[in-house]
Amino acid sequence: MKRKKYWFLFAILLLSLSSLSPSFDFTHNTRREPPGDEPIPPQQRPDIPDRDLGPVKVGVQLNGDEMRQLKAINERFKEETGAEIEIVPLETNEEQLESFLLQMTLGEGPDVLLMDTHYIKALAMNGYLLPVDASQAVMPGGDTLSGLLPPLQWNGYQWGMPFDIDPYVMTWQAKEKDGTVFKMPESRKAWQEFFELHIETPVISFDPNDPYAFGAAVHLLEGDPSKPEQEVLDMLIHNRKQMMETNQVEEDTPRNTEEPSSPSSGKGEAPVVIEPYSSFSDKDTEGLSLALAMGKTHLNTPVVRTRSFAVAAHTESPALAMKWITYMTDKDIQHEWSKDVGTLPVVSELYVTGAALRDRGIWQKAAVPAQVLLSRNEAAALEFGDAEGFLTYSESARRLLLGEMTREEYMRLYRSDQHE
Structure with a gap:
C-alpha cells in the first residue's frame, strides 16, 4: 500500500510541474533550458515507424x-x-x-x-x-x-x-535627367555630400515596412545593418521625410494614365531604389544599372x-x-x-x-x-546584437522612419556583443 501511495503522490507532483508555462517574450532571455558549457542532449523520442503517414x-x-x-x-x-x-x-x-x-x-x-x-x-x-x-x-x-x-x-x-x-538589390538609371552619368557614392563622406546636394528630394527609395530594405539602405550608406551609426540614421530619417513629401506631391498631381510605369514608379523620384531580388521576376530591367545593395565597409555581410x-x-x-x-x-x-x-x-x-x-x-x-x-560568410544579422531581437528590429525601423521613435531611443536598443 505504501508503494501505491508514493506512486500516487509522484503522479500529482508531475501534473503540477507540467502546468507551469514558459515566458512568451522573445525579447528577453527567458528559456526553458539555459545554455551551458556543454551541448544539451536533444529530447529522446521513441522509434517512429517508417510508414508514419501523419497527419x-x-x-x-x-x-x-x-x-x-x-x-x-x-x-x-x-x-x-x-x-x-x-x-x-x-x-x-x-x-x-x-x-x-x-x-x-x-x-x-x-x-x-x-x-x-x-x-x-x-x-x-x-x-x-x-x-x-x-x-x-x-x-x-x-x-x-x-x-x-x-x-x-x-x-x-x-x-x-x-x-x-532573397538578397537585396539596388537599381539606378545610368544617366540622370540632365544627361549626366550617375556616379554612385563610395564612402560615408561621399554619401553625406550627395545628401546635401539633394536636400529637398529623396536619395534612396525603399519600403519602410521592410526591415531588410532598411538594413540594405544602412549597408549602402557604409553603416552596420545590425547597429546603424548615428550619421546613417540621420541620413535615412531625412530621406524618409523627403520621400513622404514627394509621394504626397505625386498623389496631388494628376497623372497621364498612358505613361508607362518604371520599376521605381510609385516610390518617388529617388535616384537609387532598393528592392528584393525576387521583385524583379516580372520586371524589365532594361536601361537600369543594378548591383547588390551594399557598401564597402561591411563587404562580407550582405543583407539577405x-x-x-x-x-x-x-x-x-x-x-x-x-x-x-x-x-x-x-x-x-x-x-x-x-x-x-x-x-x-x-x-x-x-x-x-x-x-x-x-x-x-x-x-x-x-x-x-x-x-x-x-559560401564563405554569414548574411547581416538584423537583431541589434541580440539573437532574439529581430521582431524588435523590424518594428523599431518602421517607427523610426515614421517619426514615432527618436534616433536616441532607437540606438538605446543596441546590445553589446556579450548578449549575443
Missing part, C-alpha cells in the same frame, strides 16, 4: 503566389508517399506572437515551420524546436551554402534547414532574407516531418521553386548552371555575387 501540419510565412506553388509541390509529395500533409499560413507579427507561442507551448501549433531564419534560434532557445539531427540520422544539406547554417546553430546543434534566399524549415518539439511525427523537409530542399525542387517564385536556391550546385534558372542580367550581377559571399 502533419506545416505553418508557413509565404505570400499568395508562393503558397499556391508550395501547395502544388506538396500535392506531389502526398501522391508519392500517401502522407497527410496540410499547409497553413503562419503569422508571427507582434500582435499575434503571444497566441502563436501559446499554441506551441500547448502542442497545438504546426509540426513544421517555414519562416524567416531570424526566428529559428529564438524558438530553439525557448525549447519549441527539435534539432535537425534528432529526427534524421544523416544531416541533410551537405551542399547548402555554408554561410546560411551558423544562424541556425545553437548549443552544439542545428535547429533548421535553409529553404531559399533567408527562410528556413524547422520541426516543432511537440510533433508526433518527427521522421515524416524531416522526410517532407528533405523533399522540399532537394535540388530539383529548389530549381523549380526558384524559377517559379523568383527567390534564389540554397544549394550551391545550382549556381553553376544559373542560366537555366534565370535568363536575366541580374543573375550575374546579384545572384552570383550573393552566392559567392554566402
